[in-house]
Every structure is written in C-alpha cells, then in structure tokens.
Amino acid sequence: MRKRESIAQLAEHALRLAQVGEFEGAAAFFEQAIALDAGNLDLRYNLAVVEENLGHIGKAASLLIQVLQRKPASPFAAASQLSRLFTRYRVDDGAVLTAAGLSTALQTRDVALQPITEAGLQWLSTQNADWRDGIRRIASGEKSELEAGRAILGKLRHLGRAEHEMLCLCLREGIVKSIDNERLLTGVRAAILLDGGRTLFDDRDHFNLALALMVQGWNNDFAWAETSQETDAISALEIERAALLAADMPTTRAFLCAALYRPLEEIVSPPLGVDDMRVLKPKSFRETLSAQILERADRDAAAKSIPAVGALSDATSLKVARQYEASPYPRWKTVQRSAPGALQRYLGRLMPADCFAFMDKECDVLIAGCGTGQQALMSATAHGPKARLLAIDISRASLAYAGVMAAREKVTNVSFVQADILDVARLERRFDLIYCVGVLHHMADWRAGWRALLSCLKPSGLMNIGLYSATARQGLRDLRDHPDYPGAGCTDSAARIYRRSLLLRDDGTAASYVKQSRDFYALNTFRDLVLHESEATVTIEEIAQFLDDEGLVFRGFALDANVLQEFATLFPAAAPAGTLADWAAFELLKPHTFDGMYYFWVERQDKPAAE
Incomplete structure (x- = not known):
C-alpha cells in the first residue's frame, strides 16, 4: 500500500512541476516513480512528453516505443504523440526504435500514420543490413534496381517476423516518401513481375509483401515508373475474368502481378465488383481487394448525392x-x-x-x-x-x-x-x-x-x-521552361516518365526543388505540384x-x-x-x-x- 501511495505522490509532484514548466524536476520525479513501478505505461508516456519538452527527442521516442511495444489496451495517446514527434523531428538513432513498437503505432486508429510510416522505413534502411546494402548498391551503380530487388526477395526471411510485419504495414498505411526506398522497392516490384510471381503462393512473406506493394500502388496513385521490359511483361499477362472468379491460381497470380502496376478497373472487363469478392481466393487477397472495391463503390454512391450550387462556367x-x-x-x-x-x-x-x-x-x-x-x-x-x-x-x-x-x-x-x-x-x-x-x-x-x-x-x-x-517556386518555373516538360495535360504514363527523369537528376539542378517536396511521391500530388492546369x-x-x-x-x-x-x-x-x-x-x-x-x-x- 505504501509503495502505491509513494508512486502516486511522485507522479503527482511530477505532473505539478510539468504544468508550470519545471521539466527537469518533473523528469526526475517520473524516473523515481518508474523505478518503483517499471510496468506502469502511463508513467513512461508522461515522461516521454516531459523529455520532448526538454529537447531530448531520442529519449522521448524511445519511451513512447516502449509503451507501444508492450501493447497497451489503449495505444492512441502514445501513437498520436509519436506521430506528432516524427512530424517535427527526425530520429536518427535507430537503437531507440523497435519494429514491434512501430507496428503497434501503425495499427492504431485516428492517428496520422504517414510520419510513422516514414520513420519505420527510415529505421529499416539503417538497421537492416540487407536493406541498407541494396540501397547502397543502387545508389553507387553496382546493381540495377531489379538486381537489388531480387536480392531483397531472396533474403526476405532475414528480416524477421516483426520487421516484415512493420514493412508491410508501412506500405499499406502510408506513402513511401524516400527516393532510396522507392528505388529499392521499385526493384522488388519488378522482380515479382518479371519472375512471373512464381514464389507468391509458395512463400507467405513474398505473398504478404506483394499484397502490401499492391496497396502502396493505390496509395501513391501508381507513381513509380516502369521499364519497357515491365510494360511488355504486363501486356503478356493472361487474365481471364471467369478464371479469376473460379479461383484459378495462375490467373490469380497474374492478376496480382498486374495490380502492382495498374488500377483494378483496368485489369479485367468489366471491373471486379462487390458481388465478385466472395469467390476470390486466397482469403488475404480477397480481403485486400474487397477493401478497395468497397471504397470505390462508396465513392460512386456518394458522388450521386452531393448537392450543387450553380453550374461551373468559368x-x-x-x-x-x-x-x-x-x-x-x-x-x-x-x-x-x-x-x-x-x-x-x-x-x-x-x-x-x-x-x-x-x-x-x-x-x-x-x-x-x-x-x-x-x-x-x-x-x-x-x-x-x-x-x-x-x-x-x-x-x-x-x-x-x-x-x-x-x-x-x-x-x-x-x-x-x-x-x-x-x-x-x-x-x-x-x-x-x-x-x-x-x-x-x-x-x-x-x-x-x-x-x-x-x-x-x-x-x-x-x-x-x-x-x-x-x-520559393522559381525552381518550378525553370522546369516548365525546359524542353522536356511534358505539359499539364500529359498522360499518366508521360507523367511517370517525367517524374522518373527528375528523380534521377543530380541535386543542385532545378529538379531539386520538386524532389524535396512531400508532394513528389504520389502521382496525384505530383500533378498538383508540377503539372497543374492553372497556377x-x-x-x-x-x-x-x-x-x-x-x-x-x-x-x-x-x-x-x-x-x-x-x-x-x-x-x-x-x-x-x-x-x-x-x-x-x-x-x-x-x-x-x-x-x-x-x-x-x-x-x-x-x-x-x-x-
């Protein structure tokens, strides 16, 4: 009883000091309370808030990750605080983060997950040797993106279960906003397609990663460029609607490969609808597609019910x-x-x-x-x-x-x-x-x-x-004056090719302006940034x-x-x-x-x- 009272008193002192801005004293009292009750997640969360106010960003992130790794009954506060932290700061010390803690955050509702997505992929690119090596070899020209992607697929089991889960959650819940990670994952996508997706149904990790890459395509509006070899491979895929609905595995494999590159409505005709979902297999494939198709159906229905004031005439x-x-x-x-x-x-x-x-x-x-x-x-x-x-x-x-x-x-x-x-x-x-x-x-x-x-x-x-x-936008005006600018009304394919050319240009050129923009990484935001109809x-x-x-x-x-x-x-x-x-x-x-x-x-x- 005395111990609980002591912990409560320490926490009360800490909170009182924090309220008046005495953060160093508050941190000391919270540390004492945690020493008496190491499993108290509320104490760790409150200490994280205090440490952020002291400017100890790495320690604050570490404490929040500790809370999330223990899977609290209500992770919202810690996940939300972590998201805000990652929005304002970059945590370069990968040792303070864990895949398990990041995964819990990425599964929390009502939290902005994009900052956590970016932190998770940054952590992976520094903490996993195979991932880090793939990025390095692409940047140095030692390997093509395809070669590095094949290497990653071959070593996927080395990621570990927690790291693999976190990677898939990052791809599903946000947009890849790192050129290095985009290039490596573009290679992974190409490896899946060009190798015929032959390991998709034999290796659970490969299959789950392919599903996550499919969702990433939806998230980034299929911004990643493709080579002519990939375009030819997509065209050669044999996908019959009837065979897909009969759960034919080769057809399902081909459909998934195509869905890494194309919107669902462009793959089979007529496009898959809500009523088609009950017959698709395997279950995780069906559930992933169902979410997208239901969302599209909801939007189609919502569009019909929106009132209008006046008619567009300008x-x-x-x-x-x-x-x-x-x-x-x-x-x-x-x-x-x-x-x-x-x-x-x-x-x-x-x-x-x-x-x-x-x-x-x-x-x-x-x-x-x-x-x-x-x-x-x-x-x-x-x-x-x-x-x-x-x-x-x-x-x-x-x-x-x-x-x-x-x-x-x-x-x-x-x-x-x-x-x-x-x-x-x-x-x-x-x-x-x-x-x-x-x-x-x-x-x-x-x-x-x-x-x-x-x-x-x-x-x-x-x-x-x-x-x-x-x-600030002088660099963008310079791009528009360049002969290779494709114009605002260009096709999606031309927009992807142009975006890819900017991605590969050296820093210090006019392309630097757009590459540094957060709008560079999805096709709809890239259009808004670089290819707008009126600006x-x-x-x-x-x-x-x-x-x-x-x-x-x-x-x-x-x-x-x-x-x-x-x-x-x-x-x-x-x-x-x-x-x-x-x-x-x-x-x-x-x-x-x-x-x-x-x-x-x-x-x-x-x-x-x-x-």
Whole structure:
C-alpha cells in the first residue's frame, strides 16, 4: 500500500512541476516513480512528453516505443504523440526504435500514420543490413534496381517476423516518401513481375509483401515508373475474368502481378465488383481487394448525392475541375485529430483573444476548395461540435472522397457542396471563419476569388489563406521552361516518365526543388505540384497591397516554431505576428522559407458606417 501511495505522490509532484514548466524536476520525479513501478505505461508516456519538452527527442521516442511495444489496451495517446514527434523531428538513432513498437503505432486508429510510416522505413534502411546494402548498391551503380530487388526477395526471411510485419504495414498505411526506398522497392516490384510471381503462393512473406506493394500502388496513385521490359511483361499477362472468379491460381497470380502496376478497373472487363469478392481466393487477397472495391463503390454512391450550387462556367474552373475529377487530390488515409482548445491556444500566440472568441460558441466555418476533405475533417475536429462547417469544391470526385472519409471518421459537423468560389454568394450564408488554402492561385484571377469569399465573411471574421510564393517556386518555373516538360495535360504514363527523369537528376539542378517536396511521391500530388492546369504565384508585396485595399489585417504566418524564433531574433521589435514588410525582408534572406506556400491568417476590420 505504501509503495502505491509513494508512486502516486511522485507522479503527482511530477505532473505539478510539468504544468508550470519545471521539466527537469518533473523528469526526475517520473524516473523515481518508474523505478518503483517499471510496468506502469502511463508513467513512461508522461515522461516521454516531459523529455520532448526538454529537447531530448531520442529519449522521448524511445519511451513512447516502449509503451507501444508492450501493447497497451489503449495505444492512441502514445501513437498520436509519436506521430506528432516524427512530424517535427527526425530520429536518427535507430537503437531507440523497435519494429514491434512501430507496428503497434501503425495499427492504431485516428492517428496520422504517414510520419510513422516514414520513420519505420527510415529505421529499416539503417538497421537492416540487407536493406541498407541494396540501397547502397543502387545508389553507387553496382546493381540495377531489379538486381537489388531480387536480392531483397531472396533474403526476405532475414528480416524477421516483426520487421516484415512493420514493412508491410508501412506500405499499406502510408506513402513511401524516400527516393532510396522507392528505388529499392521499385526493384522488388519488378522482380515479382518479371519472375512471373512464381514464389507468391509458395512463400507467405513474398505473398504478404506483394499484397502490401499492391496497396502502396493505390496509395501513391501508381507513381513509380516502369521499364519497357515491365510494360511488355504486363501486356503478356493472361487474365481471364471467369478464371479469376473460379479461383484459378495462375490467373490469380497474374492478376496480382498486374495490380502492382495498374488500377483494378483496368485489369479485367468489366471491373471486379462487390458481388465478385466472395469467390476470390486466397482469403488475404480477397480481403485486400474487397477493401478497395468497397471504397470505390462508396465513392460512386456518394458522388450521386452531393448537392450543387450553380453550374461551373468559368473556363479556368472547368479546366481545373477536369484535372481533379481524373486525379482527386490528395489521396489520404488518416487524419490527425486536434486536442480540444489546441487551435485557440495556437491562435493566442498570434493575435488577441477577442479575434477568435467566436470559436467558444456556435459558429459558421467555410472550407473553400476542400479537395478530398483532409483539411475539412481536421478543422471539424479542431473546432468541435459547436461549429457548423461547409466544405465546397469544384470536383465532384474529390467531394465524394471527402464524404466517404467523413463517414468513416464519424465526423458529423461538416457538409459538402459542389460549388465554384466565384459562385459562393449563391450559398446565401455568412461565415465567421473561412479557410482557403492552396486554391486561389489555381483560379484565373486570385484577387477575384478572394474578393468573392470576402462577400460572405462576417464583420470581424477571420480568414486562413494559402498562396504560392513567387520566390520559393522559381525552381518550378525553370522546369516548365525546359524542353522536356511534358505539359499539364500529359498522360499518366508521360507523367511517370517525367517524374522518373527528375528523380534521377543530380541535386543542385532545378529538379531539386520538386524532389524535396512531400508532394513528389504520389502521382496525384505530383500533378498538383508540377503539372497543374492553372497556377499563379504571388509576392508578399502583392498580398500586402490586397490586404490594404480590402481592409484586412495581417495576423501572422503559420510556420514551424524554429522559423518563427529565427524571425523574432532578426526582427526583435516586431509584434508576435510580425509585419509583412519584415517578412518580405526575411524571405530575401531565407528564400525557401515559404516552399510550401504563404500560409497565413487575416482579420476583417470593416470601417464603421459614416454618421
């Protein structure tokens, strides 16, 4: 009894110190408590949070992995904290991570899994000798991707059960966002196809990896390039629909090989449907395909029920809509839910509290240009059930994706409507807050689009805007001026070939800009980044002029804390948000600050009516 009381007292002291920012003392008390109760996972989790605040990132990651490796009954908190940690930091010390702990995190719902996927593949590429050797030999030219891929398949059993499970989960739950890992896995895929998939049903590890690579193809929109040898091999595959539904193993093997490279609807005609799933074998193959086919059926059904306001008529809007109908952007699988009050705490560092006081009561929020809904769902959870969110987009396919994901994530305070920003007045609603990130610069006139949104913003309302920086995207303009640029309307095959050419170019060229982008690694995001049908860039001076013309007040950029600290050091007299003039000077010194885009907050301050 005394021991339990002592542990509770130590934990209480630690929490009290952590609340007032005395993290070193909190860590000491948590360490003492863990020494008395080594199996207490809550103590380890709380210590991890404290260690992160102390800047001990490796130790924080190690503690979270320890919690997850012990398979807690509720892994959400630890997995979510680990995901946020990997989003902000890179953990180079592979010794602090384990495949078992990462696997538990990758199987946790309601957690953003992409950062964990990337950490898992990074861990594998440094900790597994065969994997590391394959990457090295490809990079040095000692082996082709195919040769290195065959070597990996031949040594797959050396991975170990936990490592193999983690690899397959990484491929299923995220997108490979590493050129080295992509090249090695491209070789593994080629080895499976060109060797006829002969080991797929004889080796469980090979089969499970092939299924995971098939899902990775869906995740990255089949971005990986293929050689002419692979294209010929795919064309030579004999796949009869009737034989597949009769569970003929050679046909199933051929179908799986083709599905590593092509969408399911392109492999057999008519495409497999929900009713076909019950006869497919083996079970894991059937279950993997079923998930994709059910998802496609859900989206088709959702697309029919989405209401529309107005009809698209603007020439640029129609062109952009066609792009996103064919290639909804982005294809995502998980959403990070915000803790209650986190958004208000963040905004409190940029602006006075009365600017966002409306968030504490019922309010109306517009997501203008929601795409496939990831930001809309994140915003819905951040604002909570008191907020009424409306998400609009010009692409019905994208809205269908968003609607299905909202139902899956059980987010009920957001609705979806097909509408052009130019027609937003037809909604006949006014909003306390409007999000429009990464949209206005794809319109024929970004100023006209922004003014249309202002027409439905309430007095003293807030806007969260994202616009491309002319300075940061200079490298992309250089690519578009190059003779080998395939053009925005190119085929998927041409887009893959062009992407591959950029992947293989030396760093220091214009290709470096796009290779460093997180949007480089899936075909729909690559199109949005490099091959968009309509794109403009702006300068901070142009933004400042627009704000002045429209009576808007700049309330700060959304940037990493390290960048904000660097800005504060260079401009110590600036208010917390800084001024646009100061930020323009900062961008001259640091031209890659806004590589993503200018992502910022503004407040409407309408002039009082004249007496």
